[in-house]
Amino acid sequence: MNRENRVRIFETFAQANPNPTTELEYADSFQLLIAVILSAQATDKSVNLATRDLFREHGTPEKMLALGVDGLTAYIRTIGLFRTKASNVIATCRILVEQHGSKVPRSREALEALPGVGRKTANVVLNTAFGEPTIAVDTHIFRVSNRTGIGPGKTVLAVEQALEKHVPPAFRLNAHHWLILHGRYVCVARKPKCDVCLISQWCDHYKKTLRKRPTSRT
Structure with missing residues (x-):
């Protein structure tokens, strides 16, 4: 895919959804961090259902730490891998309280040092x-990037690096959200909805599909 087509794709995303954001529900950076930890191998919907009461009643590092693993488990039992996640979240809360003044650190190194991150x-x-122009590659973004040709790669890291290289700087801040929403609702895994896709005319997959269609004979 050439640069011009990538620009057209992201211009189209921007026009259709100027201010994309996560579908996880949160009130501050701490709650976002916890919601993202809980969302591993789980849907945003299931996480939101579990965290509404949790965040309302225990929405700070201190309050969540006071719950302990067993107390937190009661809130997140409906989420996959809840035991491991409960342990990681409580350990993360302890580090935030003891080492970061109950604030979420802004550096990648400090974030990745937290359990479950x-x-x-x-x-x-x-x-x-x-507001950093980072791109988090999940299964949706990995699929969309390779299928469309926007940022192909054989590994998650390779796709992230390809996107960082090829996504025009003006669109890099929101690229993560546009791509994940596109993969979640349009460019789905089993049968992409090319008939309603806003970017199909620039998509490598769609072009290959058109070439494979039998031509009509008169």
């Missing part, structure tokens, strides 16, 4: 909470 989670927090 990897590169993807750090990228989400840096982008959504702090």
Whole structure:
């Protein structure tokens, strides 16, 4: 895919959704961090259902730490891998309270040192909470980037690096959200909805699909 088509794609995303954001519900950077940790291998919907009461009643590092693993588990039991996540969240809260003044650190190194926080989670927090032009590659973004040709790569890191290289700077801040929403609702895994896709005319996959269609004979 050439630069001109990438620009057209992101111009189209921007026109359709000028201010994209995460579908996770949160009130501040701490709650966002916890929601993203909990969202690993889980849907945003399931996380939101679990965190509404949790954040309302225990929405600070101190209050969540006071819950302990068992107390937190009662709130997040409906989320996959809840035992491991409960342990990681409580350990993260302890580090935030004891080492960071109960504030979410703004550096990648400090974020990735927190239990349950990897590169993807750090990228989400840096982008959504702090306005950094990072791109967090999940399964949706990995699929969309390779299928469309926007940022192909064989690994998550390779796709992230390709997107950082090829996404025009003017669109890099919101690229993560546009791509994840596109993958979640349009460029879905089993049968992409090319008939309603706003960017199909520039998509490598769509072009290949057109070439494979039988030509009509008269």
